[in-house]
Amino acid sequence: MRSIVMARIWMPAVATIVSVAGGFGTAVAQEQTMPGSMDPRTSGAGMPTGPGAMCRMGEHIDGQLAYLKTELKITDAQMPQWIVFANAFRADKEKNARLCKTTENEESRLKMMSASLPESLGMMAARLMVRLESIRAMEVAVRPLYAILSQEQKKTADEIMKGATGF
Numbered sequence: 001m002r003s004i005v006m007a008r009i010w011m012p013a014v015a016t017i018v019s020v021a022g023g024f025g026t027a028v029a030q031e032q033t034m035p036g037s038m039d040p041r042t043s044g045a046g047m048p049t050g051p052g053a054m055c056r057m058g059e060h061i062d063g064q065l066a067y068l069k070t071e072l073k074i075t076d077a078q079m080p081q082w083i084v085f086a087n088a089f090r091a092d093k094e095k096n097a098r099l100c101k102t103t104e105n106e107e108s109r110l111k112m113m114s115a116s117l118p119e120s121l122g123m124m125a126a127r128l129m130v131r132l133e134s135i136r137a138m139e140v141a142v143r144p145l146y147a148i149l150s151q152e153q154k155k156t157a158d159e160i161m162k163g164a165t166g167f
Helices: 002-032 061-072 076-103 106-114 117-148 151-161
Strands: none
Touching (some): 061 151, 076 117, 106 117, 117 151
């Protein structure tokens, strides 16, 4: 009886660790796919999704910004804060693209596959820390812009930017 109880407690934990260690990229790719996307490789905001999406974040940055600016209907009065946001967005996407290209190569994948479970989890934790830093940087850039948006613009921002890859 005790072994059954222990199995019920530990099996989900082990399954989670194994799925995280082995399927992290797949889970991220699935999470990044947004319904209603016109291009299966991008979200509604023109952001890349699917397998390898994070490595494509450096593509079409100016196009992504143009899309966001147009959809948000940024006014002349909002331009100074938009420029601050756009510069932070561009820098973040370029940084993440460079990092991704160095960590998503074949050598890195082989290292991850041959690593022990604790080492593998450590590598994933390091990647998540970089991602967290990126999210925090975007939050710092988004907050002042969002504060000056009209209610209609905020609604649009919530619809097209929340959950989009890179935010």
